[in-house]
Amino acid sequence: MQLVIKNLTKTYKNGVKALDDINIEIGAGMFGLLGPNGAGKSTLMRTIATLQSPDSGSITFGDIDVLNDKMALRKLLGYLPQSFGVYPKLSAEALLDYFATLKGISSKTEREAIVKEVLEITNLYDVRKKHVAGYSGGMKQRFGIAQLLLNNPKLIIVDEPTAGLDPAERHRFLNVLREVGTNCTVIFSTHIVDDVKELCKEMAILNGGRILQHSTPAQATQELEGKIWTKIIERDELEANEAMYNILSSNYNQDNTLNIRVYSDEQPSSDFKRANAQLDDVYFIALKGDIENPVV
Template identity: 45%
Template sequence: MIIDGLSLIYPNGVKAIDKMSLNISQGIFGLLGPNGAGKSSLMKTLVGLQKPSSGQVLFNNVDIIRDPDHIKRTLGYLPQEFGVLPKANAFQLLEHLAILKGIKDKSFRKLHINYLLREVNLDQHASREVYTFSGGMRQRFGLAQALLGNPQFIVVDEPTAGLDPEERNRINGILSKIGQQRIVLLSTHLVEDVYQLCAEMAILHSGKLKITGSPKELIKALEGKIWARPAASDEAEIPDFSSVMIRKNFIGGESWITVFSENRPDGFQLQKPTLEDFYFCSIKNLI
């Protein structure tokens, strides 16, 4: 997928996407950014739910701005939250959605649905009503419905939000397998998920593309520049103005300050940089 000079200005004058250009290849591509960064606007535009003010998006050499049905025919989507039909079990609901997606052959449809239920580890729950599923089971069901019809472009929005660590790992394992065969666009606030899953990522802020690259390569740019020390509970400023505080957090109940600096500030110890450090440095225009 090639995004070239994409802009979106809403009628109230808000510039949700500002001249964004981006190449997304096969695999899992991560989108990181604070609320209002433009992630949702970008996703809605890419899947044909809204038209941009200007720019071009090519998928398989087809301009999907002019022909949005092209992307919709090969699209899978897992929203952050979704409702289900009451009293419908997992197989019945997937069959209903498969029919809506145009999978007409009944025998193939049954094989396809059973295969997807096995892929997301829900085959033992095919006859269970979906509204009774736990949060993690419902997200796995959501992945199954997103895979109906073997789409080549899948958008997943906050797939592990609110899940326990075991279920997060299970979802991420499924996403990793899915990403080996198609484009998966992952939008999340969880930096750890992007680091674990994504070969490439982008950071968005105020509708603009801040930076793209491999998470591991981006982290390397911070080596020797991230420092930390314990902090007083009321400490808000860093006396050494050659340093910039990028975050203040708690470790084992103790308050810590992490700063970006080319040189070692007094009292600070060098830290191994993380993708979260890079994210904060990028948002603060330090790199």
């Protein structure tokens, strides 16, 4: 099923235009929505999830008119918001049983079966009797995936799910999400480029409420091959180099020098070496172009 968004706009009462004429189509599989904090990602996620209304535009999922038939979409939706609260004194098993009841699964036998299944998918079955409030950050996020799977969703939305997770927890969470995202549409909102690179077959970069780029990670990176250059400079040379070159990023070396990455169609100077393009470069180029050429 295709999620089709047309001319979606949203301006808050304080004058902030969170969504600025969004047009995009998202098919089955893992879709990464990449952008900095404040780009409009959460507003777009909440709007798709029917938690807030846009000023104008339309959203369809298959034959469902999302904005005019919210309940039809909610029956097919699994949603993990950026902040996910839990009841403090309930076990994972009990809380999932409660959520399953709220989602209309009235048969106790059916609830037991689906709760067991989602606990196993998210690798939480061995700690099912433990209070969710005592889970680690990564375990809570995996519990969030478990609860959204209870109604066998066709559309899954996860908003900044790996923020704050340590590397091991992040790896486990991404593995779970990769497994559940094979048979439905998953929109994965994040500001972490590596999440999209590891997980998503298609992506869009969002900033200022606008889609800056829409392609696959592989295609976006391939388009930059031969145009990324690098050299090592001293720290006090950064400002001068910024004035001369289109610097995308800079990283410290162990000797306190800087390794700069520059975008250029041709070798900027003889002391630059060609580097393999990375998805980070795609992201920084999109944001840099947006800052230098804002829509007014």
